[in-house]
Amino acid sequence: MKVLIVCVSVSHGNTRRVADAMGAVLGARVVEPEEVTAAEIGEYDLVGFGSGIFSMAFHPRLREFVRGLPEGRGGRAFVFATSGFPVVMGPMKRLPGRKGFELVDTFSARGFDTFAPLKLVGGIRKGRPDAADLAAARAFAMALG
Template identity: 35%
Template sequence: MKTLILYYSSHHGNTKKLVDAIVAQGNVTAVDISAATVTDCSDYDMIGFASGIYYQKFHESILKWAEANLPQNKKVFFLYTCGVKRKNYADAIKQIAESKKSKIQGCYGCLGFDTFGPFKLVGGIAKGHPNDEDISSAVNFFCGIKDKA
C-alpha cells in the first residue's frame, strides 16, 4: 500500500519523530507541509496528516492543504503530538476529511515536549516525550491500519 504522510513539525520535532519511525516501515513517503510542493496525491492509496497541536487543532497549514488538495474518497489517518492530553485534537481535520468523503482509518495522539507560552517559564511540559514507547505505539497504530486497509 503506497502511503503519503503530510506533516508539520516545528519547535522540538516531536511529530517528525513519529513520522520518521513510520517511514522506516517502508513504502511510505513523508512530506513536510511547510516546504510542500505536492498538490496531487491521487497516486497514493492512503494519506496521513501529522501535526503538533496548535490552539487545540492541527496546524493551519495542514488544514488548508487538506481543504484544497485532499481528493475525494481517500483512505486517511491522523497523527499528533501535544503537550497536554485532554481530548482528541483531530476534530477539525476529521471534518475536512469527512467533507471529502474520506475513509478515516484511525487517529493516534501522544504527548510531546511543549515549551509554548507559559510552559516555557517552567522548563516545558511532557519532557522526554515522545519516548520510545510513544514511538513504538505510533508504528503499531500505523501497521494495524495498514493491514486493515
C-alpha cells in the same frame, strides 16, 4: 500499498519523529505540505495528515493544505498529532472526509511542549515522544497496513 504522510513539525521535531516511525513501518514518503501537490496525493492509497497542536488546534499549514485539496479525491486517510496535553481531534478528523477520504483511524502521542506559559517552567513532557510512544506509533502503523 503506496503511502504518503504529510506532517508539520515546527517546535521540537516531535511530530516528525512520530511520522518517521510510522513511515518506516508503512514504507511511506514523509513530507511537509509544501513538498507535495494535490495531484500527487491522488497517487497514494493511504495518506496520513499530522501536526503538533498549537493553541488547541492542528497547525494552520496542515489545515490549509487539506482544505485546498480537491473534493471527491477518495482513498483512505489517517490523522495524527503530538501535544503536551490531550488532543481534540474533532475538527481535523472531519476535514479529510470533506475531501472524499475515508478516515480509517487517528493517533496521538504526548510531546515536549513549551507553549507560552509552559516555557517559564521549562516546558512539560520532556523526553516525549519517548521509545514507548514511538513503539505505539509503529504499532498503529502496522494496524493500518
